[in-house]
Amino acid sequence: MQAKQDVVKVGIVGLGTVGGGAFRLLQENAHEIARRTGRPIEVVHIGARSDRPDVDTSQVKVSRDVFAVVQDPQVDIVVEVMGGTTTARELVTQAILAGKHVVTANKALLAEHGNELFALAERHGVYIAFEAAVAGGVPIIKVLREGLAANRIDALAGIINGTGNYILSEMRDKGRDFQDVLKEAQALGYAEADPTFDVEGIDAAHKLTILASLAFGIPLQFSKVYTEGISRLAVIDVAYASELGYSIKHLGLARRTPAGIELRVHPTLIPSDRLISHVHGVKNAVLVQSHPVGPTLYYGAGAGAGPTASAIVADLIDVVRAMREGHGGRVPHLAFQPDALYDTPVLPVEAVHTAYYLRLQANDRPGVLAEVTRILSDQGISIEAILQKPAHAAGQVPVIIVTKIVQERAMNQALARMEALEDIVDRVVKIRLENLDA
DSSP states (O other): OOOSSSSEEEEEEOOSHHHHHHHHHHHHTHHHHHHHHSSOEEEEEEEOSSOOTTSOOTTSEEESSTHHHHHOTTOSEEEEOSOOSSHHHHHHHHHHHTTOEEEEOOHHHHHHHHHHHHHHHHHTTOOEEOGGGSSTTSOHHHIIIIITTTSEEEEEEEEOOHHHHHHHHHHHHHOOOHHHHHHHHHHHTSSOSSOHHHHTSHHHHHHHHHHHHHHHTOOOOGGGOEEOOSTTOOHHHHHHHHHTTEEEEEEEEEEEETTEEEEEEEEEEEETTSGGGGOOTTEEEEEEEEETTEEEEEEEEOSSHHHHHHHHHHHHHHHHHHHHHOGGGSOOTTSSOGGGOOOOOBOOGGGOEEEEEEEEEEESOTTHHHHHHHHHHHTTOOEEEEEEOOOOTTSEEEEEEEEOOEEHHHHHHHHHHHHTSTTEEEEEEEEEEOOOOO
């Protein structure tokens, strides 16, 4: 939609941390932004269920009914930062039907309903911009859609949830238990009162869904992402991994293979000499393997008012520039032309190939380890390293095995046989391992 006014008028829906940050940034940097776009950007309407004392909205129309922003004929662009997938879906749909461009930070909305929303936007000649939906201030969306557009992207691996990364960093560096660090993360505001989305990998899976679509030219398929959290991760495994020369990160992985696409989020051992293993605290990082460029790493703040607001305003600038050019000059929403997306199969987790860290509790008897290694050999699984720790007072020996790459189905069959052995106590701990050695 080509705005009639010289000023581009924006409506913001949601005045939380991100919405308030975007509003302040548009005011503070108004002159610099106008120099970049050739047109001033003005917030004329805010939809918020409650006021924020730290955000001065006295010069802006504020509505408690968030749909009033979409219905305002003055508004050219709607910024949706309210979150959720129900009201937000309806609001974005109404904005598109009203001919308004949309800027959103809502990764869940796009991962679960993006296919229909992008198609609707295409039909109505408007644009949905979403840089802020993944990795906050790290411009990974622009990298995949534009910076690496000449490349065939083969794989990407990302630390794309700051809460989980903070917890794992504390567990590794200070030997703290998961629950202890989680309580601190909640007190610091890094984790929500209900931390499920962060610690069980759902947030990362939403983001990985978007990244994989941009990387491989496939439809958004959140339901096919294998997702495993960090809530059951024991600090002893973090310590043993470090002893073996690895860090454990909650990684989102997408890989192109001859059989299909791997999409998975889970705790992952990474060699300690890889750059991405040194991403600590609440920071995010995404490693992209592409041809002909090779491996590239993108690092920075993945959340918070400043970084996310920066991404939202950058999207606003792009949309305002595109309003001058018309519909034909825009980069496709999912990087590839809408009619050129491929239905490449997404592999079930049993079909993926990776290496593994295994921790067994074995009775301290002769021949137990020989039985375990025989089972692995029978399944065609080669061993990279074995670490046997001193026996506990109960007469049990912790044994740590690192394997070479094997299909997960074969590994699961081997684990079932191991756990059936009389001298293997409790379940075998299994954590996937990626060398990321491209």
